[in-house]
Amino acid sequence: MTTLDCRGMLCPLPVIRLAQAFPDLAVGDTITVLADDPAAATDIPAWCRMRSQELVSAADNQYVVRKLA
Amino acid sequence: MLLQALDSGWADPARLHHEGRTARLLLDNARAVLAEAVGVRPDELYLTTSGTAAIHTGLAALTAARRRIGTTVVHSAVEHSAVLHAAAAAGTTTEVGVDSSGRVDLDAFATAVQADGVALATLQSANHEVGTRQPIARASEICATAGVPLLVDAAASVGHEDVPAGWSALTASAHKWGGPAGVGLLAVRKGTRLASAWPVDEREDGLSPGYPNLPAALAAAAALQARLREAAELDKQHRAWIAELRQRLAADIEDVEVVGDPDDRLPHILTFSCLYVDGEALVTALDAEGFSVSSGSACTASTLRPSHVLAAMGVLTHGNVRVSLARTSTYDEVDRFATVLPGLVRRIRAEVGM
Numbered sequence: 001m002t003t004l005d006c007r008g009m010l011c012p013l014p015v016i017r018l019a020q021a022f023p024d025l026a027v028g029d030t031i032t033v034l035a036d037d038p039a040a041a042t043d044i045p046a047w048c049r050m051r052s053q054e055l056v057s058a059a060d061n062q063y064v065v066r067k068l069a
Numbered sequence: 070m071l072l073q074a075l076d077s078g079w080a081d082p083a084r085l086h087h088e089g090r091t092a093r094l095l096l097d098n099a100r101a102v103l104a105e106a107v108g109v110r111p112d113e114l115y116l117t118t119s120g121t122a123a124i125h126t127g128l129a130a131l132t133a134a135r136r137r138i139g140t141t142v143v144h145s146a147v148e149h150s151a152v153l154h155a156a157a158a159a160g161t162t163t164e165v166g167v168d169s170s171g172r173v174d175l176d177a178f179a180t181a182v183q184a185d186g187v188a189l190a191t192l193q194s195a196n197h198e199v200g201t202r203q204p205i206a207r208a209s210e211i212c213a214t215a216g217v218p219l220l221v222d223a224a225a226s227v228g229h230e231d232v233p234a235g236w237s238a239l240t241a242s243a244h245k246w247g248g249p250a251g252v253g254l255l256a257v258r259k260g261t262r263l264a265s266a267w268p269v270d271e272r273e274d275g276l277s278p279g280y281p282n283l284p285a286a287l288a289a290a291a292a293l294q295a296r297l298r299e300a301a302e303l304d305k306q307h308r309a310w311i312a313e314l315r316q317r318l319a320a321d322i323e324d325v326e327v328v329g330d331p332d333d334r335l336p337h338i339l340t341f342s343c344l345y346v347d348g349e350a351l352v353t354a355l356d357a358e359g360f361s362v363s364s365g366s367a368c369t370a371s372t373l374r375p376s377h378v379l380a381a382m383g384v385l386t387h388g389n390v391r392v393s394l395a396r397t398s399t400y401d402e403v404d405r406f407a408t409v410l411p412g413l414v415r416r417i418r419a420e421v422g423m
Contacts, residue, residue, distance in 0.1 A: 012387040039367040039375040039386050046385040
């Protein structure tokens, strides 16, 4: 399982890092993003919706995303 | 208009001398014009020193008048920050969520309003950031049935379009319709109880203390009259241009999220977010092209927090731009905006490797 440490980064950087890491994942894999920018709480779920990927969990500045396609 | 008003309306309208009576007449005329525009009688309209002052004073006075019933203020999650701060100061708050277009959840609103201890409900006429209209007529019915007064923040709508009736109180701001800064409206329907939070003052029933800014009130009334004369034409023009912008941006820019209701909205506002784009960079790039736009992205806010409106809607908050058309905007400007934007977005994305 991959973890991206985006703490201290401001949006859109955490979302950019997430998108850039995605091609290396296999379908079904999950990736964890650590991000403490308040905007990430809206923007990571929004990215998952726009990209049709699954937001598995979002709590305590930690976001788990599963690659669906 | 403002200069003329300074000449003839400098005196204190509360005095009985000739100049005072002239000033009183001018103030009455301004009040009559402003009252008619928001659909109340002149004696139901208070002139305040700003739209924010109207919200702060009105919300506090309506809530305080019902303190024996409770101190809860029900509001939507997407109200203007002036309303959110006033509600928090007035008592306990119940926040009601919105859907992805920014429209309040009416079932949740009804449940919240019907709870015990609710002093006041407040709902904007339309959202100031994304343009989505709120269901004021139905919210009014819900509040009337529950016996709870409804305060409508109509700052985004007055001068552009009529606000449905049924509310107990309504606020607006002159600078939003092209009038001067320093004039706000607080309309309160007869029969609505008020308890002013201010010390006793003879002006405006104590709801807006101090010497009135008569020239500004006259200018506000003249500006609103002028605005309403052209409102129907502007509405038609702006709706068509915004609809075209919506369509072109979605077609010409990859990964752009145009937000807000596409139809049931204010005529002149368009808001969108571009994935992987820094909002501040985009605002700066557009400024260099001659476009002055706003942004709800965190990087453009002094607090570094994203717009609470976009967050409540659950839409992308970065790369956010709000376009507001003015009465002087032209189709050429709209067309040029739609033409240059895709290139700017591509350039900013390329800078971060996207």
